[in-house]
Each structure stands twice: as C-alpha cells, then as structure tokens.
Amino acid sequence: MKTRRLGRDGPLVSAIGLGCMRMSTIMGGRQPERDSHSEREGLSTIEAALDAGITLLNTGDFYGMGHNEALVVRAICRRRDRAFISVKCGIQRTHTGAILGMDGRPTSIKNYATYSLQRLGVDYVDLYQPARADPSVPYEETIGAIAELISEGKVRYLGVSEVNADNLRRAHSTHPVAALEIEYSLASRFIERKMLPLARELGIGVVAYGVVSQGLLTGTMRGGVVNEQLAASFSRLQGANLRKNLEAVDFLEQLAKSNGCRPAQVAISWMLSRGDDIVPLIGTSRRSRLSENLGALDITLSMHELNALDTRSSPAPSSAAGLKPPGAAVPGSTGNSPKRRA
Template identity: 50%
Template sequence: MTTSKIPAVQLGKTGPSVSRIGLGAMGMSGMYGAADDAESTATIHAALDAGANLIDTGDFYGAGHNELLIGKAIAERPREDVVLSVKFGALRGPGGTWGGVDNRPEALRNFLGYSLQRLGVDYVDVYRPARLDPNVPIEDTVGAIGELVEAGYVRHIGLSEVGADTIRRAAAVHPIADLQIEYSLISRGIEAEILPLCRELGIGVTAYGVLSRGLLSSSVQAGTTFAANDFRAHSPRFQGENLSRNLKLVDALAEIAAAKDVSVAQLAIAWVLTRGDDIVPVIGARRRERWTEAVDALDVSLTEDELATIEAAVPAEQIAGSRYAAEQMAMLDSER
C-alpha cells in the first residue's frame, strides 16, 4: 500500500518545503554496525523516487563518509530536488574517538567548506550545530551561519538538541527553520516546554529517534547483542534488565499493531505523524525495505481512542534507561 507521492509541508515559518517524512543517513556510515554502500545508495534513490526530498546527515558521520556517500548518490539528481540538512561541530579522531564540540565561527566556516566539497554542492539547505558548544555563545554561532546565508552557501539555519533558553537566544539573532531533536512515543521530553516554544516562535521540528534506534520495531529482540561499534552497545536502554523491561512495553505495542495489520515501526511513525504537521519524522533507514515500511506509515490513520490505547500501553515514564549514556547526556542542552 505504498504511498506513491509523499506530501510536502513547510519546515517552520521560514524554512524550506520538505517531504512529510525525511531520510536520516547516519546509520549508513557504521553508527549501528557495518553498512553497505550499495544498499545505502539504493535506499537514498528509493527515498527520492518516493517523493522524499529531506536528507539529514552530519559532517562527522563516518568522519565524512556519510557526506561522500550522499554526494555520489545525488550527483545525477537535480539539486533543487534535494533538501540537505547538515550538522557540524562534533570533533572526531582516528578510530572514531570523540573530542568534544567546536562551534566557533572560524571552525564552522571550515567545516562547511569541507561539507560542500564532499557533498558536491554549492550550498547546504539547512546548516546546524550538532550540539551546543559551552565555550561559544549561541549568538556567535548563529551569527556566523547567518553570514553564510547572506553569502549564499547556506539557505536556512537549524538547531539541534538545545533547550528553550538557547532557542530564544538563537531566534533573536536570525530566523530558525527547525529544531532537530529526539522525539518518539517513548522520548517525549520536548512536550513540556521545548515544543510549545518552537510553535510560539514558528520553528519546525525534525524528529529523529522516532523508532528509538530500532527499539520500536521488530529488529531488536530479547538476547540481541550489538557490535562494539554499534551505538546501542553503549546505550542504557539496550542494556541488560533495561532492555528486558523495555521489550515488554514493545510487546504491548506489537499487539496493537497486529490488530491494525501494521508493523510496530509503522505504528510508532504514525503516532509521531499525529503530533502535528510542524513535526517531520526523520527515519534512519539503511535498507530499501525499511524505507518502504516507513513510507507506508503515512497511510496509517489513528483515532483518538487508538492514540489513547497506544499511549496507555507504552507510557514514556516507564521506559528504562536514558536515551544516551551519562557522558553524552551531559552534552545535551535540551536536557538541562
């Protein structure tokens, strides 16, 4: 029942027109274990052919591998058919080590130069710091990106994983198209303060982690083990008793999904789609069949009673474990 054409929505009050769901490319560069470049490329092509135009990446995904992959995949496509969302600032060393965040104006100009080269494009549609740099005022970072907007190298400015105060300060410097942040049936922290503020300011939300890194799907089962280079090997929600407790909640969700003849993943995506047209799920599909499954969620309608049943079966407060390990949680301005 695949939808032949994905509808479009505007990303915030000032952002570009984007597909109702987007493609997150991080998993195509080894963040969840080994990936296949040929299948990843085919998935990007399948997304574009289905009517998706939003592709999200980060210059640090695979130390540049992700941008190179996307650049090759879109090389023969009209530039205006693709909305490229790029995160910057996270520092990586040899062997994939992490070295903090650098959002200084001179650094981000350097980062963008490399991104444009790897992607093979003249401009980036949405450019955003991946995390708040505690050593650089957000006004300086946004102001520098604003200069790149004026120069034509960036079309729109986005934010990622920042809290309400930072959002207000950033928006006072330059229009902000969207906030990229984790949001799912079991990660609902933005609902109290961040989402209402975004709506007040006309800022869209691109939601990642909609499937909670595979937890809200059929891909993770009891006893599942993860490779050392898989993010989930270090994520509290996927460890020991936490995973066992969380899978019991997923089992309850699976019963509801089965009654509607859809997958758990489709139900989880459909739930986020009901939260408002200003929230655009970014789905981290690495294979074509997973992308097709995600697109089919656009055809899943949920009544108010069904939404209540879903939320009662999987209460966010009952999820065991934080969404990142403690060190990474400490880097999230959105969690303060």
C-alpha cells in the same frame, strides 16, 4: 509524498525525511565495516528515497568523517533540485571515530561549511546546523557564523540540534531558526515538556530522530538481544530496563497486528499525528526498511488507538521506555534519557 513546512515561514519538505547516518557511522561513533555491497545498498537507499518523494536528506560532516556526504552527492547527481540537504557540523573525531568534542567557533563553522559544500558538490546547503552547542563559545557567535553564511548564499536556512530551551531562544533571537533536530518517539517524549511548546511558540519546526527508539519500537529485540554499542549509549536498552520495556512494547505489537502492519509503522504513524510541524526521520541504510517504514504514510490510526498509545506512553525523561504496560498508572524511574549522541 505529502509535504510539511519547516517552521512557520520555512521551506516545504517531505513529511518524512531520510536520516543517512547509519550508512557511515554506528551509534556511539564506531565506524561500520564497509564493503562494495554495503556501499551500493546505502547509495541505492538514498536513491530509492528520492524516487519515493522524500526530499529531506539528513547528514553530518562527521558521519564517517566525510564519507556520508560523499555518498549523498553520488545519489543526488543530476537531481539536486529534488533534494533538501540538511547538514550538521561541529563534532571533532579521531581517525577511529572517537569523539573529541565540539568546536563551535565561528571560523571553524565556516571552515566546516566550506568542506561540506565541496564534498557535496553544491553551491549551497539547504539547512545547516551545529550538532551541539559548544559550551566554550557563546552560542550567539556560533549561530552568527551561520547567519553570515546565509547572507553569503552558502546556506539557505538555519537549524539547531540537541539544544536546551535557553539556547533555542538565543539562537532564534540571533537569526530565525527553521528547524530543531531532537530525539522524539513514543519511548522518548521529554521534548513535550518544554522544547516542543517553545518551538511552536517561536514558529520552529521539529525534525525528530530516533522515532523507533533505536529499534526498541520495532519489536525486533525479543530475547533481549541488543547491539552492545546501542546498549552502552541508552540505559533503556540495558538489563532490567530492557526487559521491562520489551513487556511494554507488547501493546504496540498488538495494535500493529490489529491494523495489519508492522510495529515500526505504528510508531511512525503516531509521530506523524503529533502535528504538521514535525518531520520524522527514517534512519536506515537498507531499501527494504525504507519501503516498510514509508508504509506508515498509508496507515490512519483511529482517535481511540492514538489515545491508547498516549495513555501507555509518558513524556517523563526518567521513565524506562515511555510505553507503559496496560493498566499502569505511573511509569517507573528506570532510565529513559540517552547519553550524548554523536
């Protein structure tokens, strides 16, 4: 497994990370039906990722209200040294999984960390980050609490998630930030306008989630069949937007076919080409998908192919899906920005 550095002076992690959310939470907050089979498959997927050389495991204390961390600890048993554990915190939920809001008060952050350390059975969390900025709490206070956890040896590195440019600067001025977790894919390139240049200016790595855009870039949404929960969270997966996006994804499928691989592998390979400071997350709960997506590491797209993908995608946050049909000059304004993500 190739490695990449999180931030200018941060730790080395695997070039691809595993996003563990889907093992415990469905997009939008709904809890998936859990049985012994899905539990074993999720656990086996994390173990297979570690066996394949993936070190970055991305979880959150609110994924399944602790369920995800309990799953991770079972997978890293007796091989803690192979895992770089990233934990998001701060989102409050009801017993049904509905989101109540964000709590970024320093005392709450430290409380969350205490429970995560206990559930994970570790002495420290490698990367700790508030899932959002709490608008009712000065961001410096939230970040300051994590800085204190770092000084106490309970956290190694500071991360931030889903923040704007102002909060990224404020966080980094309070304590050096190792990584910014944010959505980034061929279908969602808004970070290229301000956030990515700023992260590089400050020496902050990017952990990219949604690299196949909730399945849009896998070519599996033919016929317009989309999970209702996903469609409710992303306008690009709704109605006319979805139909236009599926037409645009045709080029990605053609490129995959010419390379003898899957569309998702091309999408991940493109993401890997965007810079050594970007670590894409594979968000899956199945070993078969994990193995398939890791195949992206063996694909080398030509400069011509990369340029073609760039030409047919757009960093505009208002575009339908980023990918433009061949010959299109300007993407239509048909909704690419997702609603708040848990």
